[in-house]
Amino acid sequence: MDRELLYFDDLAVGDKFTSGTHEVTADDIKRFAGEFDPQPFHLDEEAARQSMFGGLAASGWHTAAITMRLLVTGGPRLANGILGAGGEIEWKAPTRPADVLRVDSEVVELIPSRSRPDRGVVVLRSRTVNQRGEVVQTLTAKLMVARRAA
């Protein structure tokens, strides 16, 4: 099922998108942490139990990276791809082994560029949710999206 290719002009505030799902394993958590966030509570079950996480937890940046994967593979199919200029991220709860994540997104603002008439900024608010419906992360991202040629 092809998702429709969306330009800035096709989007409206309030448009919603739901991604597919992604299951996280303990091995994934440790592998990501070993490369990018080598702290005991992301690397070792026993050390994690002694920490304020109370058990193995994914790096927040791992949750962010999985969120991006879910957006790219099953979020809005934006013209020119998903190009972020930045955003605000909040980690609400840890991602745990065997969690199944999905991303619910909503367009919250549309800002046409004054200097570049061929593009605009789409502010997309994404909630990353686990299989129990708990929000593990919120991300409000500024995406650069191409406009339809006049």
Added chain:
Amino acid sequence: MDRELLYFDDLAVGDKFTSGTHEVTADDIKRFAGEFDPQPFHLDEEAARQSMFGGLAASGWHTAAITMRLLVTGGPRLANGILGAGGEIEWKAPTRPADVLRVDSEVVELIPSRSRPDRGVVVLRSRTVNQRGEVVQTLTAKLMVARRAA
């Protein structure tokens, strides 16, 4: 050379930290993108040349993950580790193959917790800089840091 273990109470606004460095390869960029951000401009040199990046560029989330690695391995050595509640991220320039990144950080705010006297929030502003001195990313992160026992 051991870095000093820092509690909330040891930090002051204006304190600065410089990380070690990390070289990024084209293979790293493609591997991260293949797993977390599978878009042509992060995966393939030729497709990247045709894109608005004008050449292979790392996923912003890859730059963020490398920044975390540099903070964990060579930034402030915080009591209880580097525990982020969230933050604001901005990507200023692409990370390219063979870039050598480092992270310069500064404490910009210290917020004692009212409800939890054993901790506080440290607002740390980090600039990720390449070998040409160009800022590729800024991150203003809220970190939870333990207080010294009274």
